[in-house]
Amino acid sequence: MGLQLRRLPQAIATFVCVAILLPVGVAGLALGAYLFLPLPTPKLPTANEGPDASRITHIYDAAGNEIGVLRRFDTKVPVKRSDIPEILKQAVVAVEDKRFYSHSGLDVRAAVRAFWADFQGRAVLQGGSTITQQYVKQAYTGGERTFQRKLREAVIASRIDRQMDKDEILYRYLSTIYLGGGAYGVGAAAEAYFKKPVNDLTLSESALLAGVIRAPSELEPRGNPEAAEANRVNVLGLMLEQGRIPQAMYDDAVVQAVVNVGVDPAPAGPATLVHPLEAQSSTEPYFTDAVRQYLSVKYGDEKIYRGGLRVETSLDPRLQKLAKDTVAKALEGTRSPLEMALVTVEPATGYVKALVGGRDFAASQVNLALGACPARQAVTDGPICLASGGTGRQPGSAFKPITLARAFEDGFGASRVYAGPGSYTIPGCVGDFCTVRNVESGSYGSISLRSATINSVNTVYAQLIRDVGIKETAEMAHRLGLTMVSPNGVRPSDGEPYGISLTLGAAETSVLDMAAAYAAFANRGLQMAATPVVKVTDADGNVLEDNTKRKPKRVLSEAVADNMNDILKGVVTSGTGAGAAIGRPNGTAGKTGTSEDFGDAWFVGYTPQLSTAVWIGYSDTRERPLRNIKGVSTVYGGTIPASTWKAFMGEALKDVPAVDFATPVALAGDIAPGGRRAPEEIDVTVPFQIVTGPLVTLPPLTFPTVPFPIIGGGPTTSRPPLTLPPLFGTTTTTAPRTTVVPVPTTRPPGVP
Numbered sequence: 001m002g003l004q005l006r007r008l009p010q011a012i013a014t015f016v017c018v019a020i021l022l023p024v025g026v027a028g029l030a031l032g033a034y035l036f037l038p039l040p041t042p043k044l045p046t047a048n049e050g051p052d053a054s055r056i057t058h059i060y061d062a063a064g065n066e067i068g069v070l071r072r073f074d075t076k077v078p079v080k081r082s083d084i085p086e087i088l089k090q091a092v093v094a095v096e097d098k099r100f101y102s103h104s105g106l107d108v109r110a111a112v113r114a115f116w117a118d119f120q121g122r123a124v125l126q127g128g129s130t131i132t133q134q135y136v137k138q139a140y141t142g143g144e145r146t147f148q149r150k151l152r153e154a155v156i157a158s159r160i161d162r163q164m165d166k167d168e169i170l171y172r173y174l175s176t177i178y179l180g181g182g183a184y185g186v187g188a189a190a191e192a193y194f195k196k197p198v199n200d201l202t203l204s205e206s207a208l209l210a211g212v213i214r215a216p217s218e219l220e221p222r223g224n225p226e227a228a229e230a231n232r233v234n235v236l237g238l239m240l241e242q243g244r245i246p247q248a249m250y251d252d253a254v255v256q257a258v259v260n261v262g263v264d265p266a267p268a269g270p271a272t273l274v275h276p277l278e279a280q281s282s283t284e285p286y287f288t289d290a291v292r293q294y295l296s297v298k299y300g301d302e303k304i305y306r307g308g309l310r311v312e313t314s315l316d317p318r319l320q321k322l323a324k325d326t327v328a329k330a331l332e333g334t335r336s337p338l339e340m341a342l343v344t345v346e347p348a349t350g351y352v353k354a355l356v357g358g359r360d361f362a363a364s365q366v367n368l369a370l371g372a373c374p375a376r377q378a379v380t381d382g383p384i385c386l387a388s389g390g391t392g393r394q395p396g397s398a399f400k401p402i403t404l405a406r407a408f409e410d411g412f413g414a415s416r417v418y419a420g421p422g423s424y425t426i427p428g429c430v431g432d433f434c435t436v437r438n439v440e441s442g443s444y445g446s447i448s449l450r451s452a453t454i455n456s457v458n459t460v461y462a463q464l465i466r467d468v469g470i471k472e473t474a475e476m477a478h479r480l481g482l483t484m485v486s487p488n489g490v491r492p493s494d495g496e497p498y499g500i501s502l503t504l505g506a507a508e509t510s511v512l513d514m515a516a517a518y519a520a521f522a523n524r525g526l527q528m529a530a531t532p533v534v535k536v537t538d539a540d541g542n543v544l545e546d547n548t549k550r551k552p553k554r555v556l557s558e559a560v561a562d563n564m565n566d567i568l569k570g571v572v573t574s575g576t577g578a579g580a581a582i583g584r585p586n587g588t589a590g591k592t593g594t595s596e597d598f599g600d601a602w603f604v605g606y607t608p609q610l611s612t613a614v615w616i617g618y619s620d621t622r623e624r625p626l627r628n629i630k631g632v633s634t635v636y637g638g639t640i641p642a643s644t645w646k647a648f649m650g651e652a653l654k655d656v657p658a659v660d661f662a663t664p665v666a667l668a669g670d671i672a673p674g675g676r677r678a679p680e681e682i683d684v685t686v687p688f689q690i691v692t693g694p695l696v697t698l699p700p701l702t703f704p705t706v707p708f709p710i711i712g713g714g715p716t717t718s719r720p721p722l723t724l725p726p727l728f729g730t731t732t733t734t735a736p737r738t739t740v741v742p743v744p745t746t747r748p749p750g751v752p
Helices: 002-036 086-096 108-119 131-141 147-163 166-176 186-194 203-212 225-241 247-254 285-299 301-306 317-331 396-409 449-454 458-468 470-479 499-504 511-522 558-574 640-652
Strands: 057-060 066-070 258-260 272-274 280-282 310-313 338-345 352-356 417-419 423-425 435-437 446-448 533-537 543-546 589-594 600-606 611-618 627-629 632-634 688-692 731-735
Touching (some): 066 285, 086 131, 186 203, 186 272, 203 225, 203 247, 203 272, 280 285, 285 301, 285 352, 317 338, 317 352, 338 511, 396 458, 396 470, 396 499, 396 511, 396 600, 435 458, 435 499, 446 449, 449 558, 458 499, 511 558, 511 589, 511 600, 511 611, 558 589, 589 640, 611 640
Parallel strands (some): 057 310, 258 272
Antiparallel strands (some): 057 066, 310 533, 338 352, 417 446, 533 543, 627 632, 688 731
């Protein structure tokens, strides 16, 4: 019995070897022999190199009028093998498959290297798939990520390598590869990006195209010029390292940086000029551009350029015409690069009803209504970031309501009093940007949050964000849909590197995002993520997306939103935004914004029916101040932006009945000195004293006006004289205390 037990492990091992490992080994040897030995090969299956003509995507406005189409560039742009320059082939081989001319369709070394790097969690510049395998994936197997597909891909790649010469494989690959912007094949890409035939491509242009192959939708030079430039330089470096070009050619090409024509300043010397996109035809090009960006994020370029989609949008033709006419009139008599953008969103639905991204899309394809996206995002039920090639603009004091909303949520009240000095030095701060100043260095003494918001007092908000928290304020901004991008191109989720200046609008964002964020205030804390798309149907009639059935997401409590509306309507009735009044004092709210050194000016305002953001600035720089424009010596948010907003919204709502904002309940959670929260409930039975007596009025106090450029907005004229409250005598009367309804300060469900 003991002997039998000792032999049991041996028997099991023998069974495993014979029954499992031996067949696997034999199969592996057979597959290896088939793939790598010069055996006879069967005929290749029929290649599918794409349709002869693209299936066009059609875009319609809310009234059913076609406003644009999206098409891919035809893969049949005449390209012969002899048309493809050697320098382009060498660039592609250098970055995609450096042993292309020596392996047999499969590169075992590269595959093992890629597997090991993936196992260790490291990125690699070259993947494990050869150019032959990539071509097989395009023409034969598709993109499904399964073991069976990879095995079939390897088998077909081995066959192709035996039946075609290397240049034929490379030619077929380059004739069909997707290179971003709707361009399939190097012939189409050369025309789309550089306005020239493929055989005229320079070394730098060839390196740019080769660098796009890895991730065309993310790396194409119009949408992400920085990444495209980095990849261009990398390809040139690989070509030099691998001995494909001499040092002199490298030195000449590497300095020819990517320049987007009509977007970037004209280069002083040789450059890699990328021309505007012509893959769309539209009567409303800025709006169609936003739709294209949206569809690209959700469905990918292959779907939108080859899918034959029917896209029903939210564009209101009357409001869009009004928006274009209003912007044109506001810019009348001025010249580019002075630009203006306007976006209006319907709070109840999130539909983008009008969008103007500049004065002339034909002159510049940078859509100034949009901003930049930190990274290719996962599609969620929240707002979708739409990129334009620009980076957005600083909103200045139009960001202050974001901080105020977080303060209300944390229990602060509108009557909370702060000191409002002309300047405020941040405690513990070291460096050149430690002091915040008010517009014209005016001092406001002790001032409530309500008055500080209405008069846009920077020094109060610098203190408020310290109390509320920078990270917490950034969280509120993201919750409301602002896609802020920091100088290093990432999303500043914790508010850095801006610090205190975050509340003064230092982080760049987009006009669309600002209109959408304020729409949540108008909708009493319910967010319908902003979208230009209502419904998408594919070529076979299948509905891919239907935004008529969306449900709102609560991002603020009604109490917080109602109090925001109550304060922000004061900005329009008696504050810095008085120039935006449209005769609806109880149903219009908003905030002015002016960035540092007056480089950007905003007015973002709303009624219960529409939320509209207006921005003005110079498209080529943030350093040039907005001065002496159309008779305005210095442009603040309360000047040209506010009057433009008034012109648009007054006409947009002229036949729409006025709707007042809901009467807010008092927020009872003021923070007591020392950071302690005051009681949430107030005892209404405790008497208190009302002081009465003869009225004594002091003359108004005035202060000199000293111009001082700052971050944040403010009044457009000298601050009105500061009047002290009247002084009373000492006679007292006891009276019951006024009832204040307690308000919960907890955040909406699911909100940290």
